[in-house]
Amino acid sequence: MTLATSIVALALLQAAAPLEERQLFVTVVDEKGASVSGLTRDDVVVMEKGVARVVSRFEPDDRPLDLAVVVDTSQPMSAILRLSLVEPVLQLLGRLPPGSLHTVWTTGDRPTQLAPLGDDVAASARALKRTVPAGGNTLLDALVEAAKGVEGREGRRAVVLAVTGTGIGFADRDRRAAVDDAGKTGAQFFAVQFDESGDPEVQAAGSGQVSRIDYDYVLSELAKRSGGHHRRVLSALAVKKTLEDVAPDLFGSYRLSYASGAASGKIAIEIARPGATARWSARPTAR
Numbered sequence: 169m170t171l172a173t174s175i176v177a178l179a180l181l182q183a184a185a186p187l188e189e190r191q192l193f194v195t196v197v198d199e200k201g202a203s204v205s206g207l208t209r210d211d212v213v214v215m216e217k218g219v220a221r222v223v224s225r226f227e228p229d230d231r232p233l234d235l236a237v238v239v240d241t242s243q244p245m246s247a248i249l250r251l252s253l254v255e256p257v258l259q260l261l262g263r264l265p266p267g268s269l270h271t272v273w274t275t276g277d278r279p280t281q282l283a284p285l286g287d288d289v290a291a292s293a294r295a296l297k298r299t300v301p302a303g304g305n306t307l308l309d310a311l312v313e314a315a316k317g318v319e320g321r322e323g324r325r326a327v328v329l330a331v332t333g334t335g336i337g338f339a340d341r342d343r344r345a346a347v348d349d350a351g352k353t354g355a356q357f358f359a360v361q362f363d364e365s366g367d368p369e370v371q372a373a374g375s376g377q378v379s380r381i382d383y384d385y386v387l388s389e390l391a392k393r394s395g396g397h398h399r400r401v402l403s404a405l406a407v408k409k410t411l412e413d414v415a416p417d418l419f420g421s422y423r424l425s426y427a428s429g430a431a432s433g434k435i436a437i438e439i440a441r442p443g444a445t446a447r448w449s450a451r452p453t454a455r
Contacts, residue, residue: 189224190428192437192448193356193395195417199443203416212446213438214426221435225425231325232267233418234285236314236355238328239296241276242305244335244365249301252404253331256411257296260329261289265419269324271317272296275332277303279310285317305337308346308378308386311357319353326355327396327418330387331407335365337378347389357390358397358414362404417447424448 194212196204209226237257241249261270271285272292282295311328318326328350341349350357361383384400391398397417399410424437437446 187427187429189425192424192426193229194226194422194424194437194446194448196422196439196441196444196446197416201413201416203419204439204441204444207422207439207441211440212424213440214424215436215438216426216428217434219429221426221428223424223426225423227423229325229421229423231323233265233269234318234321234324234326235261235264235268235270235418236273236285236318236328237261237270238273238275238307238310238314238330238332240305240307240332240335241274241299241301242333242335242337243276243301243303244305245276245333246301248333248364248404249299250297252407254296256408257331258289258293259408260411260415261292263415263419264289271314273310273314273317274299275306275310276301277306279306279313281313281317303338305332305335305378306339307332307337307383308339308341308343311386311390312341312346312349312353315350315353315355315357319355326353328355328357328390329414329418330357330359330361331411332359332383332387333362333364333404334380334383337382339378339382343378343382343385346386347393350390351393356394356396357387358417359387359391359399360407360410360414361387361398361400362407363400363402364404 196207198204209223212223212226214221214223239253239257269285269287272282274280283291315328388398401410437448439446
């Protein structure tokens with residue numbers, strides 16, 4: 169076989185390589201950061217390694233939302249909770265789309281569900297405002313319990329949103345077990361992590377079991393594996409703005425399927441709408 173024949177044969181083999189369906193979770197926002205609705209398959213182009221791919225589905229993920237919000241209420245958050253966390257969380261709950269249900273979990277001392285899954289934002293507000301920061305941050309265990317509380321409800325989106333610092337923490341499971349146990353629920357994970365450990369005197373009282381590396385690993389891995397997002401900010405003062413930025417991902421998402429090359433590579437998604445941009449990540453097949 170000549171070199172030219174070999175090149176042609178290789179090209180034919182590559183052209184005949186089987187394609188696999190890949191699914192993405194896509195959020196589209198306008199120039200002001202607001203979610204863009206009304207898009208169809210004709211409005212999206214997917215490029216993979218510079219090759220245009222066939223889009224088989226691009227449709228709103230309009231399933232009602234089951235949202236579990238996990239809030240860091242550990243003792244180091246004594247001066248931060250009411251100042252920077254409570255109101256932004258409640259404002260987010262007040263903006264949930266019709267048909268949404270929510271619940272709030274706290275992490276101080278042990279994972280605690282403040283109220284059953286429901287739509288009463290006022291009740292959640294009263295319960296959260298009454299919460300007194302205490303103990304270490306049990307975030308890893310709380311993520312698992314919160315995810316189990318919203319999993320398996322047919323026809324609904326299960327989402328867990330964590331709002332946490334990086335202070336002294338404790339857990340009954342290590343970071344890999346936390347990711348595995350929470351990931352099995354099929355929930356989608358978002359996190360706003362602020363790089364503050366809270367009251368230094370409280371921090372000095374014990375080293376804890378959970379390190380900053382553990383926080384980073386668990387939150388980033390859960391977000392990556394579920395098609396969510398992990399946002400890190402320097403200060404709790406940035407939580408309000410960051411939750412506002414996260415809202416379109418919670419409220420205005422699309423499900424996209426396209427024919428991917430067997431050795432899939434870097435992709436780009438273009439939206440045929442002036443000023444509209446897309447952000448995306450892989451997610452498991454919807455229930």
